Amino acid sequence: MFARLANGEAAPTRLITGQNTLLGRTIHGLAYDPMHDEIVAPNALADAVLVFRGAAAGSEHPLRVIQGPHTHLVTPHAVSLDLQNREILVASLTGKRINVFRWDANGDATPVRVIEGPKTGLGHVVGLAVDPERNLLAVANSQDIVIFNRTDDGDVAPRARIAGPKTGITDEPWQMEFYKGQIFLAASNHLHQNLYEGVTLKPGMKDVPDDPWLNPILGFVGVWNITDNGNVAPLATIRGPFSGLIHPVGLALNPRSGEIYVSDSVRNGVLTFLVPQFFQQDTKGSNANTGSGKSQ
Numbered sequence: 001m002f003a004r005l006a007n008g009e010a011a012p013t014r015l016i017t018g019q020n021t022l023l024g025r026t027i028h029g030l031a032y033d034p035m036h037d038e039i040v041a042p043n044a045l046a047d048a049v050l051v052f053r054g055a056a057a058g059s060e061h062p063l064r065v066i067q068g069p070h071t072h073l074v075t076p077h078a079v080s081l082d083l084q085n086r087e088i089l090v091a092s093l094t095g096k097r098i099n100v101f102r103w104d105a106n107g108d109a110t111p112v113r114v115i116e117g118p119k120t121g122l123g124h125v126v127g128l129a130v131d132p133e134r135n136l137l138a139v140a141n142s143q144d145i146v147i148f149n150r151t152d153d154g155d156v157a158p159r160a161r162i163a164g165p166k167t168g169i170t171d172e173p174w175q176m177e178f179y180k181g182q183i184f185l186a187a188s189n190h191l192h193q194n195l196y197e198g199v200t201l202k203p204g205m206k207d208v209p210d211d212p213w214l215n216p217i218l219g220f221v222g223v224w225n226i227t228d229n230g231n232v233a234p235l236a237t238i239r240g241p242f243s244g245l246i247h248p249v250g251l252a253l254n255p256r257s258g259e260i261y262v263s264d265s266v267r268n269g270v271l272t273f274l275v276p277q278f279f280q281q282d283t284k285g286s287n288a289n290t291g292s293g294k295s296q
Contacts, residue, residue: 002270004257018059022050028249029078029091029127029175033103038063040088042076049076049090049101068108072099077126078140078175082150084132087112091125091139098128098139098148117155121146127185129178131226138183138226140173145183147226162224164231168239169222174249179279182235183226186248186262188219219248221262223278236278238262244271255279 001014016039017023024043031040037054048067052060066088067073074095081088086103097116101109116122127140135150136159144163148156163169174186220239224232238260239245250263250270258276263269 014057016052016056016060020059020061022062022065031079031081033081033083035083040079040081042079042090044075044077044093047073047076049079064106066101066105066109070108070110072111072114078128080128080130082130082132089128089130091128093125096122096125113153115148115152115156119155119157121158124172126174127176129176129183131178134226136226138176140176140185143169143171145173160229162228162232166231166233168220168234175251177251177253179253179255181226183224184251184253185222186251187222188247188249219245221248221251221260238273
């Protein structure tokens with residue numbers, strides 16, 4: 001945890017770290033529950049979801065651990081909270097599924113719903129966000145954003161899919177947040193999945209370094225209406241060399257202060273953007289099927 005106005009080589013105000021935390025090597029998505037003052041973190045290597053006190057510090061044991069065969073958790077990569085419906089949603093990286101638990105789930109808990117199967121089109125799932133007013137669930141999928149009904153369960157086809165050249169998403173969108181009818185997405189675009197066919201470079205990729213991190217395509221933050229569908233350009237973007245974004249992965253919103261926080265795994269830092277215009281009002285209408293959204 002850092003002070004909101006932290007800048008430069010700032011020391012954190014608090015760390016949750018150590019063996020008792022049960023945290024693993026990497027944490028790709030965090031969520032905070034202000035109603036219960038709790039922090040929710042996935043442990044992909046242990047197939048677990050950990051819940052800490054909001055004020056946790058040091059090597060503190062989690063309040064609750066969701067883990068076991070009945071959870072059906074497989075490499076949980078990101079978590080999201082639906083505070084209105086009191087649920088924790090978990091994106092499975094390699095399991096190609098979304099698990100939904102009660103907000104207070106603990107131990108070897110059975111999910112209340114699981115979205116998985118060939119009809120879902122789910123692949124490399126790395127982020128998700130819920131719109132409880134419209135009862136929609138947005139998922140950052142392999143190369144697109146797919147939209148489900150919030151209460152979907154089982155092998156169901158998405159109701160909408162945001163994908164195509166106008167979106168600017170070329171590979172692996174990451175963490176996603178929702179605010180008043182809009183999806184905020186960290187799009188990394190690092191070509192990690194697009195270089196290879198099995199263990200062989202795709203045709204025409206011979207001049208690309210074996211390590212895509214050495215030659216990244218600049219990522220960006222994009223905003224869409226959650227009701228968008230098709231090859232739709234983002235309503236607004238943060239991108240370009242002056243943004244400092246290379247491989248944005250984590251994203252958090254502070255609408256009250258008009259700020260967006262983005263962690264970048266190439267820069268090994270957190271960037272703060274002051275964009276109050278992104279939070280001025282609810283979205284009116286949609287770009288659905290028109291691709292007419294304008295980037296800023």
